[in-house]
Every structure is written in structure tokens, then in C-alpha cells.
Amino acid sequence: MNNFKNYKFKENIIIKNRFVLAPMTTYSGNPDLTLSDEEEKYYQARGKEFGMVITAATAVSKQAQAFENQISIMNDDYIPSMARLAKSIKLGGALAILQLHHGGRMNYPGLFEGQDIVSASAIKAERDYLLEPRALTNDEVYGIIDDFRQAMIRAIKAGFDGIELHGANTYLIQQFFSPHSNRRTDEFGGSLEKRMTFPLALVDMAIQTRKDYANDDFIIGYRLSPEEYENPGINLDDTKVLVRNLSMKNIDYIHFSLGNYKQSSIRDEINKKPIIEILKKENLGHKKLIGVGEIDNLDKANHAINLGFDLLAIGLQALADENVVSHIINNHPVKKVFDKNSILPSNLYERVKRWRNLSDRGFSFDQ
């Protein structure tokens, strides 16, 4: 049996429990991409439950916006909106972590007039509804690193406890690491090492920005997807090298974006070992590791910790059940019905309701 409460996250920082609200886009920002009242209520409710809350992917620039009504931190005018977001999370005693995001070639087309869809290279993602992106120039790549820097400075000013670089789920940071989307021949592509240049430059930028504008307590995390389905695509050998490099940097955590916390390789079906067991061997012991994916009861939470995760993120289950952490820690059944007590922004509720296969996970909707 593991202890889930009062967990020492880093020097000077004890969090009330090891559960993390997984970053989840709400599609519910105001039309001007500031935080809506519905989102504020949603975060306030989760801040009471979770030790740490990672926000929805937040666009670092106008070009970065991937979704309709995605909250933004693209210029200083957004600091008050971001300050409301940080405050709503911290009111209940959770750490507030802002997920910094650029969608790259995954940006949904037609979000605004003059939209500029870019990526490492002009290679379209394998999805019908997306467009072929424009390859970024070398100068523009440095410009995007600066967009992330400015966004991080705003996050510090807005009162966040930390930031997470969204290097997962096929968005721009991952697009630079991926041999599918990155066919560049400058310092940002051409070999595995060079495909790491952009992700690691962002990490170095974040460490320097913390030094310049915050203090050591400010948290820096990196989220990654260990594999891709595409061919060529990121495989576990690539990811071993990336996590080894990340573990040598002065960051606080690595967050593995997985469909199931105990998932094995999606590319090598013969190897049934959980991915976390394979990657943990790369000497990651001194970084906090966050796992995610279908964690909805105490047995799974204990199993995930025993496999090697330090903190456990919860996504969908936290949307249905506003008291999910209390239920899991006390070994009570979680609530699987999405209803008015779930305290969800309406667009998010409607989106999730339209998703297929949620009944396979035991979820239902009251209307």
C-alpha cells in the first residue's frame, strides 16, 4: 500500500497528494481566448481535490492556436486571464502548472483569418481534415523559442507554480523530434541528435528563464509521447535517448503521455513490458515521473506507483467525477456518470458526449 497524501515534490514543496489533473483542452475559452467563467469553476473544483493541476494546452502565440476557443497566453493582455486561471487552481491548495503549447501541423484549419499552419517540414499529418504545413525557416524556429520564453515569463507574472512544455500528442515540439514530420537539414533536423535540438533548446530556455524571472521553486516539466504509429515515426530507442538527455537537465519532472499507464510498446508487439519499466532503466530516478491512462481505482493507483511513477495524472475520470481523488484514496467507487455535478464547461461536456467508445470504459451521460 502506498502513501498518496502529503508528498514531497521538491525541496520546499509538499503537495497534498500524488494526484495530478491531466492537461485537458476544454474548447470553452471566451471568443477572445481568455478564460471563461465556466472554466474558472471547473478549475476551482479540481484544485480542491488534486495535489497538482496541469492546465489545458495554452497557445503561446497566435500561430500556435490549434483548437476552437483554446485559451491563450499570446501577449501581455492575457496576463489577467492567466492570473485568474492560476488563482482558481491555487484556491483549493493545488499547485498550478500551465501547459505551454504550439499545435504546428495539427492546428485545426480555418480557426481565424490569415492562419499560418507551420511545422518542422512541409509534411502533412496523416489525418484527412488537416492541411500541409509550411516549413519554418531557421530564423522562425528561433522566433518560436522566444514565443515560448515570453509565454513563460507571463506565466510567472500570472502566479503559476510552474510550466509544462507540451512535447507530446503529435504537436509542434514532438513534430521536431519525429522523423515523420522533421526532414530538415539545418541544426534542427537530419539525425536523432539534431531532431532533439528544438525540444532541448526549449528546455534550456525554460531553465534560463526560471533563473532570470523566478526562483528554484518554480517547476519545469516536459510531457512526451514515447512512440508514434507513423512510419517513419518515434520509437522507444529514440525516446530512450530523449529521456536520458532530459534527465541530465535541471528540470523537475517528465510526464509520459500514455493511453494506459501500464501500456507496452505500440510498435513492438512482441515486447509486453510496460513502457515505464523500459524507460526507467535510463537513470531517470532523480526526476519525478508522471504517469497517466485509465487510472480510476486504488488498485491501479498502487500498481502505477509500484511500476515506477511518482505522480499519477487523471484525465477523463476527473471530468466525470469532481471528487475523483477522494474516492480513489478512500477506496470508494468513482462516479462514472457525466451529470450536472461534474462541473464541466459546456463545450467540453458536449465534445466528450459525442466521443465514441466511452461506454467501453463504463462512462454514461445523464442527458
Ligand SMILES: Cc1cc2nc3c(=O)[nH]c(=O)nc-3n(C[C@H](O)[C@H](O)[C@H](O)COP(=O)(O)O)c2cc1C
Ligand atoms: C477532453 C480531453 C482533452 C485533452 N487535452 C489535452 C491537452 O490539452 N494536453 C495534453 O497534453 N493532453 C490532453 N489530453 C490527454 C490527457 O491529458 C490524458 O493523457 C488522456 O486523457 C489519458 O488519460 P485518462 O485515461 O485518465 O483520460 C486530453 C484528453 C481529454 C479527454
